[in-house]
Amino acid sequence: MIAELVAAEKQSVESEGARATEQRIEKTNGALQRLGSEYQLPTHSVTRYAKEIFAKIPAGITLSHFSFEDGTKRILLRGHAATRSDLLQLISAMRKNSLFENVESPVENILQEQNISFSLSFSTTKED
Numbered sequence: 021m022i023a024e025l026v027a028a029e030k031q032s033v034e035s036e037g038a039r040a041t042e043q044r045i046e047k048t049n050g051a052l053q054r055l056g057s058e059y060q061l062p063t064h065s066v067t068r069y070a071k072e073i074f075a076k077i078p079a080g081i082t083l084s085h086f087s088f089e090d091g092t093k094r095i096l097l098r099g100h101a102a103t104r105s106d107l108l109q110l111i112s113a114m115r116k117n118s119l120f121e122n123v124e125s126p127v128e129n130i131l132q133e134q135n136i137s138f139s140l141s142f143s144t145t146k147e148d
Contacts, residue, residue: 076113080106101136
């Protein structure tokens with residue numbers, strides 16, 4: 021009986037937490053929509069670019085930095101590659117993607133065979 025009451029109370033607390041989180045998300049989404057309409061934010065979708073990049077990341081790659089420069093439409097990635105092969109797969113995927121061009125990878129990126137700290141930069145080719 022006590023265990024059932026504890027379980028019910030725990031479920032109630034978790035439900036309240038979920039409702040509070042949903043309310044914060046709805047409030048944030050509303051604020052972002054107001055900002056977007058008030059300031060006429062750019063029409064390109066950084067989210068689309070990020071999804072394209074994240075979908076192509078090999079298992080041995082960990083990103084530590086992602087930035088998008090609106091003025092130049094440049095993306096900068098920094099991270100860690102377990103192996104040179106993992107990094108070369110990522111570079112190749114970015115070069116083959118029609119959303120990106122001018123993929124730049126410093127030669128220092130591929131000097132080591134393993135445990136590589138890397139940086140890549142490239143431009144976007146399309147806007148949403």
